Structures are given as C-alpha cells and as structure tokens.
Amino acid sequence: MSGTGDHEDEQLRWLDEQEKAAWTGLISLVLLLPAKLESPLRQEHGITLFEYLVLSQLSEAPQRKLRMGELAFLASGSLSRLSNVVKRCEQRGWIVRTPDPADGRYTLAELTDAGFDIVHRAAPTHLRSVRRIVLDSLNSTDQKALVRVAEKLRIVPDGLG
Amino acid sequence: MSGTGDHEDEQLRWLDEQEKAAWTGLISLVLLLPAKLESPLRQEHGITLFEYLVLSQLSEAPQRKLRMGELAFLASGSLSRLSNVVKRCEQRGWIVRTPDPADGRYTLAELTDAGFDIVHRAAPTHLRSVRRIVLDSLNSTDQKALVRVAEKLRIVPDGLG
DNA sequence: TACTATCACTTTACGCGTGAACTCATACCA
DNA sequence: TGGTATGAGTTCACGCGTAAAGTGATAGTA
Numbered sequence: 001m002s003g004t005g006d007h008e009d010e011q012l013r014w015l016d017e018q019e020k021a022a023w024t025g026l027i028s029l030v031l032l033l034p035a036k037l038e039s040p041l042r043q044e045h046g047i048t049l050f051e052y053l054v055l056s057q058l059s060e061a062p063q064r065k066l067r068m069g070e071l072a073f074l075a076s077g078s079l080s081r082l083s084n085v086v087k088r089c090e091q092r093g094w095i096v097r098t099p100d101p102a103d104g105r106y107t108l109a110e111l112t113d114a115g116f117d118i119v120h121r122a123a124p125t126h127l128r129s130v131r132r133i134v135l136d137s138l139n140s141t142d143q144k145a146l147v148r149v150a151e152k153l154r155i156v157p158d159g160l161g
Numbered sequence: 162m163s164g165t166g167d168h169e170d171e172q173l174r175w176l177d178e179q180e181k182a183a184w185t186g187l188i189s190l191v192l193l194l195p196a197k198l199e200s201p202l203r204q205e206h207g208i209t210l211f212e213y214l215v216l217s218q219l220s221e222a223p224q225r226k227l228r229m230g231e232l233a234f235l236a237s238g239s240l241s242r243l244s245n246v247v248k249r250c251e252q253r254g255w256i257v258r259t260p261d262p263a264d265g266r267y268t269l270a271e272l273t274d275a276g277f278d279i280v281h282r283a284a285p286t287h288l289r290s291v292r293r294i295v296l297d298s299l300n301s302t303d304q305k306a307l308v309r310v311a312e313k314l315r316i317v318p319d320g321l322g
Numbered sequence: 323t324a325c326t327a328t329c330a331c332t333t334t335a336c337g338c339g340t341g342a343a344c345t346c347a348t349a350c351c352a
Numbered sequence: 353t354g355g356t357a358t359g360a361g362t363t364c365a366c367g368c369g370t371a372a373a374g375t376g377a378t379a380g381t382a
Contacts, residue, residue: 025311145306150186
C-alpha cells in the first residue's frame with residue numbers, strides 16, 4: 001500500500017513561509033509566556049503560576065473540592081506534577097487531602113480558608129498580568145482565534161484524556 | 162489625577178466570557194505544548210526542545226555562528242539558560258565557543274560538524290511533531306491569526322529586548 | 323473466596339531553569 | 353592616564369518537573 005508512504009512524505013514536507021511564521025510565533029509564545037506570567041505572582045505572593053492555577057480552580061469548584069485527576073486536567077498539568085504541588089500546598093496549610101468516601105481510589109483535594117485567602121489576595125495580581133501581558137494587546141477577533149486554535153489542538157495532560 | 166485610578170480599575174475588571182475562554186485556551190496551550198513537542202526529540206535523539214532550537218538556529222546562521230545574545234533571542238530563552246545549554250552542548254562536542262575577535266565582550270557560539278549532524282538527524286522527528294501536533298489541525302486563517310497574535314504580544318527573553 | 327487486572331494516585335532520583343552574584347572587556351569621562 | 357559605568361556572558365545554589373517504579377483500593381473472574 002502506498003498510503004503510508006505518502007503520509008510520511010506529507011509529514012516531512014518542509015514548512016512554507018506562513019507555516020514557519022506560525023510555528024515560530026507559537027514557539028516563542030509557549031516558551032516565554034509562562035515566565036512572564038509567573039514573575040509577579042512569585043514576587044508579590046511567593047507562589048508559582050501553576051500553584052495559582054491549582055488554588056484558583058479549587059476555589060471555583062463546588063465545596064472547593066476536586067478529585068486530583070480532574071484538578072490536574074483543569075490546571076493543565078500531569079498528575080505527578082499536581083501531586084507534588086498539592087503536597088507543598090498542604091504543608092503550607094492551603095489544601096487538605098482526603099480519600100474520596102465514595103471510592104477509595106480517588107483523592108479529594110480541598111481548599112482551606114487559608115488557601116482561599118491567598119487566592120483572593122493573588123487574584124488581582126494575576127488579573128493585572130493577564131490583561132497587561134496578553135489581553136490588552138488583542139482585539140475580539142484575535143481572542144476568538146485563540147479560542148479556536150486551542151480547541152483545535154485540544155492538548156491534554158500526560159496520562160489523562 | 163484620576164487617570165491612574167481609572168487605569169487600575171480597568172486592569173482589575175473581571176474577565177468576560179470570551180476573555181476567559183481566550184485566556185484558558187492560551188494557558189493550557191503554553192503549559193502543555195512544550196512537553197508534547199519535546200518528548201519525541203528526547204526519545205529518539207536524547208535532546209531537549211530548547212537544545213534543538215539552539216542547534217537549529219545555529220545551523221541556519223551565516224557560517225553556523227552567532228553571538229550568545231542573538232542566539233538567546235532567536236531560541237526564545239534567557240542568556241542564563243542559553244549559557245548552561247551551550248556548555249552542555251560544548252561538552253558533547255556539538256558547539257564551540259570563542260570570544261568575538263571584533264569585540265571581546267561578545268561570545269560566538271559555532272556549530273561543529275557533529276552538531277550539524279545531530280540537527281540534521283533530529284529535524285525530521287521535529288518536523289513530524291510540529292505537523293502532527295500543531296499544523297495539521299490548523300487552516301490558513303488559524304495560522305495567520307497565530308502569527309498576528311505572536312506579533313502583537315511580542316514577548317522577549319529576560320534581559321534582552 | 324482468592325487471584326489478577328486496572329486505576330488513581332504517590333514517591334524518588336535526576337536533570338534542568340532561575341535569579342543573584344560574579345567576571346571580564348570596552349566605553350566614557352575627567 | 354586612571355576611574356567609573358555599562359554591558360555580555362558565566363556560575364552557583366536552590367527549587368521545581370519528569371519519568372519510572374511503587375502503593376493501595378476496587379473491579380472482574382473463576
């Protein structure tokens with residue numbers, strides 16, 4: 001069958017000018033944005049971007065509680081990464097973990113009051129960064145395009161999805 | 162002056178639905194893409210994504226030579242990060258560093274033949290990933306939008322720009 | 323009831339990135 | 353000529369992320 005060969009050829013076709021531009025733009029974005037967004041959170045509140053996302057997702061969840069796996073998905077991280085981060089947050093008194101009474105294989109992460117406090121304090125910092133670094137420069141068309149692209153790529157954390 | 166206050170208010174306005182969707186999409190992208198793109202390079206060639214970008218930029222430069230600062234900019238990394246990576250590449254025989262004869266403050270990084278070899282071998286792997294994970298899912302409009310967004314955000318490595 | 327498979331995490335060793343402090347070379351200026 | 357400032361790059365200690373192996377609970381099966 002020649003289909004496989006053609007498929008390989010197609011995948012190895014070199015990038016044309018527009019493809020290369022799109023690729024270059026995307027890679028500089030994904031390599032540089034996280035650090036820019038994290039810096040203010042670190043300076044002002046001593047937390048990482050991923051920690052903020054984890055705490056923030058919990059704060060918006062029903063009863064401020066989520067299973068680890070779902071939290072990992074929502075915060076765009078692997079389960080392993082989340083486990084380490086939640087351990088550190090637990091040591092700082094922001095999260096407590098309990099086995100899910102409905103099924104002992106699951107673990108529930110729950111935000112404490114102290115955890116809620118720090119999200120509450122860090123949120124304005126984060127919001128300012130997001131506007132200043134990202135949203136202020138983008139019009140409605142750009143924003144819609146971003147949503148579309150993210151949906152089309154639909155990237156999912158390591159063992160999940 | 163009330164201008165500053167208004168500016169603060171504006172920055173702290175909560176995200177509307179579309180802004181939040183754009184933001185969510187972007188963050189999952191920047192958090193998850195690097196790992197997806199790096200994995201094949203690591204498995205098949207034992208190099209990181211950033212190492213590939215560094216070697217690749219050098220391979221396309223005149224005389225396969227660039228100043229560290231410019232290389233950092235082109236590879237979307239900080240000078241510190243680049244310095245560490247170039248040191249490791251030098252130990253593996255892929256890059257050599259020499260002071261710029263024109264101005265001793267600059268350092269020139271030059272790709273060796275062995276360095277060129279590994280870029281050459283890794284390029285198809287990388288190209289396949291880029292197509293499979295990113296470009297295959299995007300049409301021309303999406304690609305143009307990405308270019309536009311990246312240009313508007315114009316994010317630049319740490320001490321540079 | 324046991325035995326195996328699967329699933330949801332958790333742990334650990336290792337490597338990488340970061341920011342701060344440092345080195346060294348050139349530019350500027352008295 | 354000296355003396356300071358600037359700018360490029362390097363180094364180091366520290367903390368985080370990763371993959372792989374490990375744990376412990378439930379589901380499936382004989």
